[in-house]
Amino acid sequence: MLNHPVIKFIRRFYRGNTAAVLGSLIVATVIIMSMCASLIAENEPNKRVARGHQPPSTELLLGSTRSGKDVFSQVLHGGRISLLVAFGAATITTIIAVVVGISAGYFGGRVDEFLMSFTNIILVFPQLPLLIILAAFLGQVGPLVITLIIGLSSWAWGARVIRSQTMAIRNKEFILAAEVMGESKWRIIFVEILPNLISIVVGGAMGTCIYALMAEAGLEFLGLGDPTIITWGTMLFWAQSNAAFVVGAWWDMVVPGAAIAIFGGGLALLNMSIDQISNPKLKTGAYIKTWRRMKAKVDMQRAQS
Amino acid sequence: MSFVARRFVFYFVAIMVAITFNFIMPRLMPGDPVAAIFASAQGRMPLETLQAYKEMLGFVDGPLWVQYFRYLKSIFTWDLGPTIMLYPLPVTELLAVKVPWTFGLAGMSTLISVTIGLLIGTYASYHRGGLTDRFMPGFWAFVSAMPQPVTALFVFFLLALSWKWFPLSYGANPDLEPGWTLGYISSVLHHSVLPILCMVLGGIGAWIFNMRNAMINVLGEDYITMAKAKGLSNRRIMTHYAARNALLPVVTAVSMQVGFVMAGAIFIETVFNYPGVGLLLFKALGARDYPTMQACFLLIVVFVLVANFIADLLYLWLDPRLRN
Numbered sequence: 001m002l003n004h005p006v007i008k009f010i011r012r013f014y015r016g017n018t019a020a021v022l023g024s025l026i027v028a029t030v031i032i033m034s035m036c037a038s039l040i041a042e043n044e045p046n047k048r049v050a051r052g053h054q055p056p057s058t059e060l061l062l063g064s065t066r067s068g069k070d071v072f073s074q075v076l077h078g079g080r081i082s083l084l085v086a087f088g089a090a091t092i093t094t095i096i097a098v099v100v101g102i103s104a105g106y107f108g109g110r111v112d113e114f115l116m117s118f119t120n121i122i123l124v125f126p127q128l129p130l131l132i133i134l135a136a137f138l139g140q141v142g143p144l145v146i147t148l149i150i151g152l153s154s155w156a157w158g159a160r161v162i163r164s165q166t167m168a169i170r171n172k173e174f175i176l177a178a179e180v181m182g183e184s185k186w187r188i189i190f191v192e193i194l195p196n197l198i199s200i201v202v203g204g205a206m207g208t209c210i211y212a213l214m215a216e217a218g219l220e221f222l223g224l225g226d227p228t229i230i231t232w233g234t235m236l237f238w239a240q241s242n243a244a245f246v247v248g249a250w251w252d253m254v255v256p257g258a259a260i261a262i263f264g265g266g267l268a269l270l271n272m273s274i275d276q277i278s279n280p281k282l283k284t285g286a287y288i289k290t291w292r293r294m295k296a297k298v299d300m301q302r303a304q305s
Numbered sequence: 306m307s308f309v310a311r312r313f314v315f316y317f318v319a320i321m322v323a324i325t326f327n328f329i330m331p332r333l334m335p336g337d338p339v340a341a342i343f344a345s346a347q348g349r350m351p352l353e354t355l356q357a358y359k360e361m362l363g364f365v366d367g368p369l370w371v372q373y374f375r376y377l378k379s380i381f382t383w384d385l386g387p388t389i390m391l392y393p394l395p396v397t398e399l400l401a402v403k404v405p406w407t408f409g410l411a412g413m414s415t416l417i418s419v420t421i422g423l424l425i426g427t428y429a430s431y432h433r434g435g436l437t438d439r440f441m442p443g444f445w446a447f448v449s450a451m452p453q454p455v456t457a458l459f460v461f462f463l464l465a466l467s468w469k470w471f472p473l474s475y476g477a478n479p480d481l482e483p484g485w486t487l488g489y490i491s492s493v494l495h496h497s498v499l500p501i502l503c504m505v506l507g508g509i510g511a512w513i514f515n516m517r518n519a520m521i522n523v524l525g526e527d528y529i530t531m532a533k534a535k536g537l538s539n540r541r542i543m544t545h546y547a548a549r550n551a552l553l554p555v556v557t558a559v560s561m562q563v564g565f566v567m568a569g570a571i572f573i574e575t576v577f578n579y580p581g582v583g584l585l586l587f588k589a590l591g592a593r594d595y596p597t598m599q600a601c602f603l604l605i606v607v608f609v610l611v612a613n614f615i616a617d618l619l620y621l622w623l624d625p626r627l628r629n
Binding site: 250269271 | 322334609
C-alpha cells in the first residue's frame with residue numbers, strides 16, 4: 001500500500017517542502033471549516049444575536065457586525081459561496097484554456113493564428129476593469145453571474161501557456177507514433193497530450209482560483225455584488241460602508257480580509273510547489289541542501305582517487 | 306511588416322474592440338439605457354440633454370452601423386458628453402483633472418516594484434538555496450495573493466489610522482494652495498506614500514517570480530559556464546550575461562502587470578480617498594454615471610495598451626534578433 005505510485009508521489013511532493021505542507025494545511029482547513037459552517041458556528045449568519053459592533057469575546061468569538069450579526073458565523077458561511085465562486089470560475093477558465101490552448105498548439109496553422117490573435121487581444125485588456133464595467137451594466141450581480149463572467153473572461157493567459165507546452169510536445173516521438181497508428185485527433189489530444197500537461201493545467205487552475213477570489217472580493221467590495229448574500233466580499237463591503245475601521249470595529253473588517261488573505265496565500269504556496277513539479281529547476285531549500293551534500297561527496301571521492 | 310508596425314496594428318485592433326465593447330454594453334442593458342441614465346441624474350439634467358446623450362451614445366435613427374459610426378465619431382473627436390454626477394461638467398474635463406494623480410501613483414509604484422523585484426529575483430536565483438532564495442518567493446507568494454482592497458485596508462488601518470504615520474485621505478493637504486511650492490509638493494508626496502506602498506505590495510511578487518524563473522532557466526545555459534570559465538566577476542555574469550537575457554520573458558509579462566496596477570488603483574484610491582481615475586470610477590459606479598464609467602474604462606485600456614507598446618519597444622532594444 002505504501003509503495004503505491006500515487007502515495008509515493010505524494011510523499012515525494014511534500015518531503016522537505018515546507019511551502020507545500022503549509023499551503024495544503026491552510027487550504028484544507030479553510031475548505032473543511034466552511035463546509036462544516038453550520039456545525040461549527042452556533043448562530044445563524046443572518047440572525048441578530050447581539051448589539052451592534054461588539055468586540056470579540058468568549059461568547060462571540062470574532063465579535064458582531066454593525067447590525068449585530070455573528071462575524072464568526074458569517075465568515076464561515078460566507079466562505080462557502082466565496083470558495084464556490086473561486087472554484088467554479090477556475091473550472092470554467094481551465095476548460096476553456098485547455099481546449100483553446102491544446103487546439104492552437106496541436107493543429108497549428110490557421111487554427112493557431114485565429115485562436116491566438118483572439119487570445120492575445122483578450123490578454124491585453126485589463127481584466128478587472130473589464131469585469132467591473134460588465135458588472136455595473138448588468139446591475140447588482142449574484143455569485144453565479146460573478147462566477148460566469150470571471151470564468152469566461154480570464155482564460156487567455158492559461159491558453160497561451162498550454163499552447164506553448166503543447167507545441168513543445170507535439171513533435172515528440174510518442175505523438176508521431178500515435179498519428180502513424182491512425183489514432184483519432186481527439187484521442188491524441190486528450191489521452192496522449194493532456195496527461196503531460198497536468199502540472200501546468202493544475203497550476204494554472206490554482207492561479208485562476210486566487211485571481212477569482214480576488215476579483216470576486218474586489219467586485220463585491222465596490223458594491224457591484226448582491227449585498228444580501230453573505231460572502232467574504234460582501235462582508236468587506238458592509239464593513240467598509242459602515243466605516244468599521246473609523247468607529248473602531250476593526251474585527252468587522254479584519255476577519256473577512258484575513259480569511260481571503262490566508263486562503264489566497266495558502267493557494268499561492270501550494271501553487272508555487274506545483275510549479276516546481278513541472279519545472280524542477282525552480283526548487284529551493286532542502287533540495288539544494290541535498291544537492292550540495294551529494295556534490296561534496298562526489299568531490300571528495302574524486303579527490304581521493 | 307516590421308515588428309513595430311505589426312504591434313501597432315494589433316493595438317489599434319485592441320482599441321477598436323474596447324470601443325465596440327463600450328458601444329454594445331448600453332444596448333445589452335435591460336430597458337432604455339438613455340432613460341436609465343436620465344433617471345440616475347435625478348432631475349439635475351434638463352430635458353434637452355437627453356437628445357445630446359442619445360447622439361453621444363450613438364442612439365440615432367438608422368441602422369446599427371450608422372449608430373456605430375456615429376459613436377466612433379464622438380469617441381475620436383474626444384466628445385464624451387457631460388457627466389451625470391457633476392452635470393454639466395464634460396467627462397473629458399473631469400478626467401483631465403484626475404489623470405495626473407493616477408498616472409503618478411501607477412508610474413512611481415511600477416518603477417519601484419520593477420527595480421526591487423528584479424533585483425531580488427536576480428539575487429535569489431544567482432544565490433540558489435540562500436536565505437533570499439528560500440524565503441522571499443514563499444513570502445511574496447503569500448503577500449501578492451492578498452486582494453488589493455484587503456492590502457489597502459490593512460495598510461490604511463495600521464499605518465494611517467492606528468499609528469498615524471501617514472494621512473488618511475486626499476491627494477494633498479486640502480488647506481494648501483495647489484502650486485509648485487515646496488509645501489504643496491511635499492504634502493503631495495506624503496499623501497502618495499501609502500497608496501504607492503499598497504500598489505508595490507501587490508505588484509512586486511510577480512516581478513520577483515518571473516525574474517527568478519527566467520534567471521534559473523538562463524543560468525543553465527552554456528554561455529554562463531563559458532563566462533565563468535573566462536574568470537569574469539560574479540557580478541558581471543549576473544547582470545550582463547544572465548539578467549539581460551532573463552529580462553526577455555519578464556518584459557512579455559508586463560501587460561498583465563500594468564492591468565493589475567490599474568485595477569489596484571480603483572481599490573486603493575477608494576480606500577485612501579485619493580483623487581484619481583480609480584476613485585472617479587468608484588464614484589461613477591455609485592452614481593450609475595455610465596458615460597463617466599465608460600470613459601474611465603476606455604482610459605484605463607488606452608493606458609494599458611500604451612504601456613504594452615512601450616514594453617514592445619523595450620523588447621526590441623533587448624533582443625537584437627527582432628530588429629531588421
